[in-house]
Amino acid sequence: MKKYLSSILTAALFFTVFLPGGMALADGEISTKTKKQTLNIAHRGASGYAPENTLAAFEKAVDMKAEMIELDVQMSKDGELVVIHDTTVDRTTDGTGAVKDLTYEEIAELDAGSFFSEEFVGEKIPTLGEVLDQFRGRTGILIEIKSPYLYPEIEQKVADELISRNMDKPNNNKIIVQSFDHQSMKTFQSILPSVPVGVLLSYSPDGISDAQLADFARYAEYVNPNKDMMDADLLERIHEFGMKSHPWTVRDQESADFLLELEVDGIITDYPDYVDPHK
Structure with missing residues (x-):
């Protein structure tokens, strides 16, 4: 017995x-249920701790173990791709004027760190090429094309930067390109179909319809809405259409915890330490 x-x-x-x-x-x-991995995406770098869209902010994001850095791309008067969020340099530098009206030489002279704190005096606005060269292989890179209507052929120029570095190969580099301008994303996808694109969506009380999702699914791999639009139903519908979602922008722990509980695919945040998938 x-x-x-x-x-x-x-x-x-x-x-x-x-x-x-x-x-x-x-x-x-x-x-058999296991917790899904949610990508930690540093918005304009770790912009809660360093001046946004600078090499310092991107380095801080890598130090904080973010899986991707997010950045904004615009174009100088003489055609250089520069990493800055606003269409003017006024808010984040010691200069004034529209990005499109300044040459790269003029932009390169600006101080993009002092507005944040004295610790970052002299920090510069980097070019897209500088960021790609410094962070390729170290972290994923989420490139937002900002206000493309101001910059003819900017989609081709972004594609050229990736192609010249052999960063356009599928599954070889963690590169995503996104924009609020959905026609721009259609254009980019037609130029470089090997690089996934995402559509950004501002908050709308009407939500996102299945008809919209069906249209996005024709060319995009990601639907990235304002975080206040995200709930379990929307996430499920995005997934049903074969896409993923990286809501933006998280600036408090409560929002991060809510999105982690939903098991969204990624969280775009100023504070990478708020997004801890091991909680």
């Missing part, structure tokens, strides 16, 4: 410990 009971216990232990996928018997049922 003891030998018989021992055999039963051994079998039970085997099925509890060794079943694939970490499955275990509990109350007569097998559970």
Whole structure:
């Protein structure tokens, strides 16, 4: 009888410990659910801790273990792709004027760190090429094309920067391109179909319809809405259309926790330390 009971216990232990996928018997049922990995995406770098869209902010994001950095791209008067969010330099530098009206030489002289704190005096506005060269292979890069209507052929110029560095190969580089201008994303996708694109969406009380999602799915791999639009139903519908979602922009722990609980595909945040997938 003891030998018989021992055999039963051994079998039970085997099925509890060794079943694939970490499955275990509990109350007569097998559970296979594991927590989904959510990408930690540093918005304009770790912009809660360093001046946005600068090399310092991107370095801080890497130090904080963000899986991707997000940045904004615009174009100088003489055609250089520069990393800055606003269409003017007024808010984040010691200069004034529209980005499109300044040459790269003029932009390169500006101080893009002092507005944040004295610690970053002299920080510069980088070019897209500088960021790609410094961070390729170290972190994923989410490129937002900003106000493309101001910059004819900017989609081709972004594509050229990626192609020249052999960063346009599918599954070889963690590169995504996104924009609020959805026609721009259609254009970029037609130029460089090997690089996934995302559509950004501002908050709308009307939400996102299935008709919109069906249209996005024709050319985009990501639907990235304002975080206040995200709920379980929207995430499920985005996934049903074969796309993923990276809501923006998280600036408080409560929002990060909510999105982590939803198991969104990625979270765009100023504070990478708020997004801890191991919680």
